[in-house]
Amino acid sequence: MTMQSVGRPTTPNAVSSRPETLTGARGLLQDEPLIFELGGWDKTGVDLPEPELDALDLTGLLREEPINLPGLSEPEAMRHYVRLSQKNHAIDLAIYPLGSCTMKHNPRLNEKMARLPGFSDIHPLQPQSTVKGAIALMDQLAHWLKTLTGMPAVALTPKAGAHGELCGLLAIRAAHEARGDARKKVLAPKSAHGTNPATAAFVGYEVEEIDQTADGRVDLADLARKLGPDVAAIMVTNPNTCGLFERDIVEIARLTHEAGAYFYCDGANFNAIVGRVRPADLGVDAMHINLHKTFSTPHGGGGPGAGPVVFSEALAPHAPGPWIVQTPDGPRLDEDPVGDVGRMSAFHGQMGMYVRALSYMLSHGADGLRQVAEDAVLNANYIKARLGDLMTPAFEGPCMHEALFDDRWLAGTGITTLDFAKAMIDEGFHPMTMYFPLVVHGAMLIEPTETESRAELDRFIEALRLLAQAARAGDAERFQGAPFHAPLRRLDETLAARKPRLKWSPLNGDEAKKTLAAE
Amino acid sequence: MRYLPLTPDDRRDMLGVIGVKSVDELFIDVPVSARRAGLVDLPLHAGELEVERELGALAAQNRAAGQGPFFCGAGAYRHHVPASVDHIIQRSEFLTSYTPYQPEIAQGTLQYLFEFQTQVAALTGMEVANASMYDGSTGMTEAVMMAARITRRKKAIVSGGVHPHYTATLKTSAHVAGIAVADQPANLDAEEAVIQSIDPDTACVVVQTPNVFGTATDVSKIAEAAQAAGALLIVVVTETVSLGLLKSPGAMGADIVVCEGQSIGNGLNFGGPYVGLFATREKYMRQMPGRLCGETVDAEGRRGFVLTLSTREQHIRRDKATSNICTNSGLCALAFTIHMSLLGETGLRKLAQINHAKARQLAAVLSKVPGVEVLTKRYFNEFAVRLPAPAAAIVETLTGRGVIAGVPFSRLAPKAGMDDILLVAATETVTTADIEAFATALNGVLA
Known part of the structure; x- marks a missing residue:
């Protein structure tokens, strides 16, 4: 063994066995308790001035019972959450090959842009004259989405892909109802995302499955058989969830329209065709775009997402607001439009995601997106x-x-x-x-x-x-x-589902572990 | 292109491995009629500097709340968020991870969701909470759907104190779900009026406290009346900081509690992304929408966390699911959890008291302005005032004088006939100088 002059070894010992650690930690990986086992009940990591203790006006409404929320000082909080973070896989660590989820790099420029106070520190209901840049950004995002898809209208507000599906199917139902044509069914392939049948059922439709061919695509003959005057829409993902382009997509759209139904396209896989194929040229009537997939807003461990929906001419009048309307003073938001679908949520949608997505689009441009x-x-x-x-x-x-x-x-x-x-x-x-x-x-x-x-x-x-x-x-x-x-x-x-423990209680921790293990 | 790692050589080699001559051959299944040879009509790629310039110019056209006196609330509140919160949520392992479907390498996300659920349950005074919803408004819709499933009834009574955007959002879905929404006229003290409307068809009663006019109410009597009729009480809270001072909905008998959690950890962001809190009683756990994180053990008996009860969810149950929801609001929930962990009970209570004191200070000053009447009697950090002229016009004039005075009620409900009502909020971010500037400007406008 080589030594420094003070006796510190500079080459490793030739020891091959690997004993368990005494604390249970493994190198840098710590066993991290829950904040409820760490924090002080009287501790806080936020310095606030002493408030005036005058709440006589709220007599009878004041909280009397303890809340039971522990607090941590800032160094403790940093350590706690950084230690937790080290137990996660992330796209910044390695490939994240989840099919259908589109885990791509999240450019940090987009994070920086979304945090400009002109975007992050504006209130949804402050006067529109003070947020012209925000509305212009929404207008520009709408323009990019419409141009990339070839569709004439877009509803920006849905908060996720599934929320976009809801938005699209509501517009479809409204379009049928406007004609006095109540239809009962939605057709979707068995390979569809679970959200498709769940959304259709939520909107009040019966869901019928379309068969698949041996080469992984919609069975045209089966579709033709099932289409009829009671079918409101088909929901088809394209490229589909088998990772294949639906070769007969134009014919699928033609048959659907011939039957008086609409073609809802699940746009989760738009990333495969962006800049090369426009859904409008395939005969799509409505399609949601997951900004967190194709346009790389971060998945954040499961949200927030954003799911704007593009619409064909036929469905455009039924797109829910708020709408961007053009005026001589530039674009304005019509927050209370007369529409037959109504509001998808409070305010105007996921602005923070709009900024990130537009930053991504501007960075790539028409050429980069095709690439x-x-x-x-x-x-x-x-x-x-x-x-x-x-x-x-x-x-x-x-x-x-x-x-x-x-x-x-x-x-x-x-x-x-x-x-x-x-x-x-x-x-x-x-x-x-x-x-x-x-x-x-x-x-x-x-x-x-x-x-x-x-x-x-x-x-x-x-x-x-x-x-x-x-x-x-x-x-x-x-x-x-x-x-x-x-x-x-x-x-x-199985254990988690059989006896659900959804929150910490003083009984959790070691004792709970013992009870759980005994079960 | 800085985000695309493949070089032209890589592409050529890889096409060779695949056994095709050009990338076009991989798009062979696209119908000829839909193949686009050229680029779409949009600008070409741009460097970081150019993008920053373009978006920076748009941001500069907006007046940030921090630039001057600012009093907007009505469902979105400007609070100070500690710097460490934003730092932590930008850690790669949180920002760039997916839904924790592989729990062995997602314990970071799962553990904070478990902490989040525990905090939400404690705060609302309820037994169980889920791992978050998109926001408060969509959460309220899900709560009504859940109440309809539990009671097998098809009618929701919505108090006139509920945020009009929330009620409108509910109507969008209720229409197709066959649920009748009996929404009552907007009113400052609308809550008690719901009691008379409860009938044997009522699935749920929805009340908000503090309500959209700022009125804080003890909803215990409504809970009793609703439950006596076999209906559920849904309590909506759009300002979560209020729960540091006011009785919890659970303590007042709520069956389901829905909050907009933006106030804790999350900025205004022009309305989104936000984070919905959703809590209920244990007996209704299996009827809850959204993701749930539960405690379990691993193969060696160590404590760990997993997504659980997924047999309620769309990816298993498909058209029989309790909801079509697939995502939650993960990163916003993380921001909430970190901020709440920093505050702790001590900090939250103090923060709530400061908010209340600021609002009292603002009300005292505004009520001295001739022509202004403070209408809300018992409020937390927001209240309604009556102005001698339409509020929207006055807000616009005050904006020209550097004060963002609040939200005209007519903006939320143009047809309510309450054009003279202005909603004003004061959080800990409002200074005495801001309040004085507001009063001075308002005096000037009304003089």
């Missing part, structure tokens, strides 16, 4: 090509922005799609979307997006190849118990 679609599709096909010999692609031919595999190649190994996904965690990767779409057994849906470099794609592919070879070689243990190296091992979801 986005091309690189997203190229990356997915590259993965499909390089894994196709070991794993089984669900469908032949080129895919769009995501590559779908099934679990045929795992047959006989005793390893499930879930096991394979959990083993990916040990290798440092977030798993792909699993068991969706429902039309493919043991589905593994990989969406790399355009913001992965060739090197990161190769690193990911190499890891998956090694895992696939291990699986085929019968190394089942590596998979069935995985993950072994994550902050936690597999969690007991």
